Amino acid sequence: MSESAVEARRLVKRFGEKTVVDGIDLRVPRGGCFGLLGPNGAGKTTTIRMILGHSPPNAGELTVLGEPMPVAGRRVRARIGVVPQEDNLDPDFTVMENLRVYASYFPHLDREPLEPFLMSLLDFVALADRAGERIQSLSGGMRRRLVIARALVNDPEMLILDEPTTGLDPQIRHLIWARLRELRNRGTTVLLTTHYMEEAERLCDRLAIIDHGRILAEDSPRRLVAAEVESNVIEVRIGPGVSPPVELVRHARLEVVDGVWHCHTDDPREVLEVLRNSPDLEYLHRPANLEDVFLRLTGRELRD
Numbered sequence: 358m359s360e361s362a363v364e365a366r367r368l369v370k371r372f373g374e375k376t377v378v379d380g381i382d383l384r385v386p387r388g389g390c391f392g393l394l395g396p397n398g399a400g401k402t403t404t405i406r407m408i409l410g411h412s413p414p415n416a417g418e419l420t421v422l423g424e425p426m427p428v429a430g431r432r433v434r435a436r437i438g439v440v441p442q443e444d445n446l447d448p449d450f451t452v453m454e455n456l457r458v459y460a461s462y463f464p465h466l467d468r469e470p471l472e473p474f475l476m477s478l479l480d481f482v483a484l485a486d487r488a489g490e491r492i493q494s495l496s497g498g499m500r501r502r503l504v505i506a507r508a509l510v511n512d513p514e515m516l517i518l519d520e521p522t523t524g525l526d527p528q529i530r531h532l533i534w535a536r537l538r539e540l541r542n543r544g545t546t547v548l549l550t551t552h553y554m555e556e557a558e559r560l561c562d563r564l565a566i567i568d569h570g571r572i573l574a575e576d577s578p579r580r581l582v583a584a585e586v587e588s589n590v591i592e593v594r595i596g597p598g599v600s601p602p603v604e605l606v607r608h609a610r611l612e613v614v615d616g617v618w619h620c621h622t623d624d625p626r627e628v629l630e631v632l633r634n635s636p637d638l639e640y641l642h643r644p645a646n647l648e649d650v651f652l653r654l655t656g657r658e659l660r661d
């Protein structure tokens with residue numbers, strides 16, 4: 358059995374003249390949670406569509422669960438669970454009917470009797486009491502949880518989630534994180550995309566940061582922070598007409614963002630000393646995080 362869940366070499370996808378995935382090398386290990394992080398339009402969904410065999414690459418090699426893609430698409434998809442970026446539940450059916458119809462796509466499903474198994478999936482995502490309800494009556498968070506339950510119907514070896522928690526409240530987000538951790542601990546490979554740094558930092562064992570169809574960095578969240586940015590950030594709020602102390606520049610890499618000076622440094626002592634002598638400046642001292650890495654690598658320009 359191959360050790361990688363996904364192995365991509367020099368993978369390319371073009372739409373007309375535009376190269377959307379630009380020769381990426383990607384290895385998603387089996388087991389564990391792997392995150393794809395990138396701004397809007399970076400190529401995350403396109404990459405996932407190639408992994409699922411829904412969109413053939415223009416060049417490169419791709420192996421998923423040890424099988425060549427896209428030729429083995431159908432066989433591979435039977436072993437994967439998918440949570441697409443947009444919920445695609447059938448609005449004419451109830452919660453349970455949605456699962457039942459989906460289960461019928463997997464004729465070899467080794468789950469008899471089926472009904473208690475489907476009920477256990479609803480229970481897993483805290484929807485057991487909604488089994489008979491129509492999709493229209495569900496909140497966004499309930500729909501998202503139902504799509505996750507549906508993705509588990511075929512007992513997948515790998516679960517692929519495209520922005521699983523976008524637009525959801527913190528309570529539901531925490532529930533989804535807990536469930537994804539549980540699945541990972543049971544040995545399911547989890548591959549997700551996200552715009553939330555906190556989600557990536559909490560869930561992912563490894564991450565790839567992707568922009569303009571290229572992978573800019575790939576490692577564990579902690580090692581990315583250690584390797585890509587200074588360990589301390591001191592944010593200084595500069596009021597109108599206040600000129601910041603010039604000494605700051607000497608002791609830190611400075612970045613001005615919307616009237617806030619970000620001082621990036623491995624040794625914050627000098628900066629803090631300067632600020633202590635400037636009582637009219639408000640500041641916040643914090644450890645560097647994944648968002649600092651993300652913004653350092655992908656820049657601050659707006660994407661759409």
Ligand SMILES: Nc1ncnc2c1ncn2[C@@H]1O[C@H](COP(=O)(O)OP(=O)(O)OP(=O)(O)O)[C@@H](O)[C@H]1O
Nearest residue numbers: 372377395396397398399400401402403404442552
């Ligand atoms: N079928 C298509 N035809 C033409 N262009 C496409 C098609 N699908 C995607 N693109 C373009 O490819 C680029 C990457 O899109 P993709 O959906 O992969 O980005 P993403 O990283 O998932 O972004 P988001 O975070 O907004 O979901 C975008 O510029 C998009 O407009």
Ligand SMILES: [Mg+2]
Nearest residue numbers: 401402442519
């Ligand atoms: Mg996307």
